Amino acid sequence: MILTITLFLFFLFVLFHTLYIFIPLYTSTKQSKVYPTKEKGFSILIPSYNETLVIENCLNGILNVNYKELEILFINDGSTDNSLDTFDTHLMLIKTEKVKKEILNHKQVKDVYHSEKYPYIWVIDKENGGKADALNTGINFAENEIIITLDADSILEPNSLNEMNLSFSDESIVAAGGLVNIVQGFKRTDNKLIPHYKISGLIRYQVIQYLTAFYLHKTTQSKFGSITVIAGAFGAFRRSVLIQANGYRLTVGEDMDITLRIQELIGKGLKGKRIVFVPEAVCYTECPASFKNLYKQRIRWQKAFVDCIFTYTKSFYRKMNFRVSTYLLLDSLLLGTISAYPALMVPIIVIITMNNLILSLILLTMSIVLAIMQNIATLIVSRRFGHFYGFRDYISILLFLPIEVMFFRITGLFFVIIGTILYFFDKDGWSRSERIGQPILFKPNTNVNIDR
Secondary structure (H helix, E strand, O other): OHHHHHHHHHHHHHHHHHHHHHHHHHHOOOOOOOOOOOOOOEEEEEEEOOOOOOHHHHHHHHHOOOOOOEEEEEEEEOOOOOHHHHHHHHHOEEEEOOOOOOOOOOOOEEEEEEEOOOOOEEEEEEOOOOHHHHHHHHHHHOOOOEEEEEOOOOEEOOOHHHHHHHHOOOOOEEEEEEEEEEHHHEEEEOOEEEEOOOOOHHHHHHHHHHHHHHHHHHHHHHHHOOOOOOOOOEEEEEHHHHHHOOOOOOOOOHHHHHHHHHHHHHHHOOOOOEEEEEEEEEEEEOOOOOHHHHHHHHHHHHHHHHHHHHHOHHHOOOOOOHHHHHHHHHHHHHHHHHOHHHHHHHHHHHHHHOOOHHHHHHHHHHHHHHHHHHHHHHHHHHHHOOOOOOHHHHHHHHHHHHHHHHHHHHHHHHHHHHHHHHHOOOOOOOOOOOOOOOOOOOOOOOOOOOOO
8 A cells, every 4th residue: 555655656756847847948948028118017015024134135126127117115014123224224215195095904004205315115114914914005005006026135137027017918917926046146247146156055955946946847837827826035916916815814925825816816707817937037035044044934835835725725626727726736735745754754664674675766766866857957947048157066066966856855855844743833933034134236226217
């Protein structure tokens, strides 16, 4: 019985990971594009709680975007540090009023500030209510139909919003996710960020993982219409759809939750509408630099996933379509969470009993080869989109891949198991990863049109 289950799980593992390799390899190419002459109005919402260390980089990224039809809303969610002073230093704030649409519930807003230096930038100072509450506040104050959500440590690439504008020229698209890169995996040269791999092993692992998750996994899911999470670091939504979904729910995984609620709407009433991944729309984010903070982040991610599985159990194959439901239940739940337990226990049982030793070694070898093939496919696809490394960096990456597969992926299984268990004891606990702040990556664009 155990052998049959193991072989079935391995078959599914091979199936999904083969799709993740070959779909992007055969479908992903960066094409020359003509951007629409008319820019859609974007309202960018940036929740901020004690983010003094990263605000300047985020702001400079916004000032450098090649886009004019913008409204920027920083939502200061009851910060206890000197965030408001930091905003004032960079923006020259003036207390003012702003039209608010009373649609979504949120904590009380204390004050609204307007930037004297950049008139299209606002700061909303409110009582602490969590990230979801801050986003709902921003939606109420937003004036434009397209909502962009960023984390406070997200740094937009200059053409990222042009790519989003091009995507939303297709009326069938109701939400889109951008590509998120690890900022520590880049160095600045002539005010441009260039990929490099002279970084610590922990960050090397996350760089490879992010590249694989976006260039392979999200590309494949986008092709099949089965995206289940638009990363909170950089997402875009039609405001009307966010309102129809009743805004963000207070949970440890608000980004996955809102994506699944939109998938419910697509499966139930918004027939023909789509959620897509836009690999050319790039932002950069700071990843955990210590094992302690990585642990906090991954435990939170796993708790968020388990919470969504329980929350949307009755929606699978009913409100959500076949592709989304199948991906969630087979790849994410069965292979991503449930199989973590036998994946760690079966080798121990085999070693103790010496039963099926040869078969186990064959399956292990095939898993390692498939994982390395996936990583190589990641490097090929990312290179097509301009993510180039130097020759020495590619050698370093290839030498690191066995370590990534044999050590860090096993560590990831422990995160999944621990996070799943902790969910049942403290499902709402938010273990916040500490920011360390990065050197200023983009210099402020002194030629920016402050009136946009």
